[in-house]
Amino acid sequence: MFLSVAPTARRLLVSIVFLAVSASFRAQSPTHTPSFVDSVYPFLGVDWGGNTFIGAALPFGMVKVGPDMESFDSRKSGFGYWTDGRILGFSHTHLSGAQGKYGNILVMPVTGPLAIDDIHSPRTAEVNHPGYYATRLTRYNAFVELTSTRRVALHRYTFSTAAPSHITLNISHCLSKGASSEAQRFVGGQVHFVSNREIEGEGRYAGGWNKGGEYTVYFSMVLDTPAITTRTWTGSEITSAQQASVDHDLPLGATFDLPVHPGQVVQAKVAISFVSIEQARATRPTRGSGLVLRRRSQNFFPRLESSPLKDSDPRRDRLKTNPVLHRHVPHDVDAHGSHRRESRLEIQRALLR
Secondary structure, three states, X not given: OHHHHHHHHHHXXXXXXXXXXXXXXXXXXXXXXXXXXXXXXXXXXXXXXXXXXXXXXXXXXXXXXXXXXXXXXXXXXXXXXXXXXXXXXXXXXXXXXXXXXXXXXXXXXXXXXXXXXXXXXXXEEEEEEOOEEEEEEOOOOEEEEEEEOOOEEEXXXXXXXXXXXXEEEEOOOOOOEOOOOOOEEEEEEEEEEOOOOEEEEEEEEEEOOOOEEEEEXXXXXXXXXXXXXXXXXXXXXXXXXXXXXXXXXXXXXXXXXXXXXXXXXXXXXXXXXXXXXXXXXXXXXXXXXXOOOOOOOHHHOOOOOOOOOOOOOHHHHHHHHHHHHHHOOXXXXXXXXXXXXXXXXXXXXXXXO
């Protein structure tokens, strides 16, 4: 009897000792030290004309991916965000501190029947930290997470229910679109599917608050999940055509169609360039299908943990860190080291007149 019980007792004793040692290590492990990043409140300034960018970006990065929204009475935001309202999608270029420009290459996950003139959703559980944005699209039962490198946006969609789903891409969308002197205009573009996971193309736009000339945004996008079907649209009609183009202000876009099951994750990488499709493709990460979403980006505050800026009062910390955040998110920097080409071309044209 003793011989049959002893091994069990020994195993029990070893388990107790292991748990005790583990608890001891946990007790000795360092606790979380509050970071300067913890003091940042990205939503400061979104109301009353602050036009603050909400989304994910790295310091001086070209990609600034975040939600473009409209109010519940269908008034579209000129800088992308509304405190109250519904999300139209997530575009990859934004200003911060001003409005009336950019909002290009709009991506949106959709579940259920797809109507291209009815893509929008209220949201809840919204989170924004430096380098990370997340929210739940209540209409589509999808949780969206965004982060970025300097030139590539990383999307992760977690679907809650089984349903036909679509990852849509709207090229003709831009912020402050209209006919006024400071409105933006979509002047044309093209898309083509490379495979059932990959699409490339460009959109051309003009105008905005600076009454600027035409500029082009090139993109290369890839999913980690193959689509069952891929379709494009021009105007109001969705077709099975694998490429599409327009040369004037007409709706232009594409969709990856795929069934999803509860808890399924679909991830996408969207690279952009102001130079060429080839350059957008070259900057897109190719190793591994998974995406690492960083919830905090220490890159915004290098070596500031011991800075004299740091304050014992968290409220004063917030007032100091937010300007640092926005100083690192300028609206005109190309990650290749140059400003957007439109301003340089306008200067060159003026000199040649």
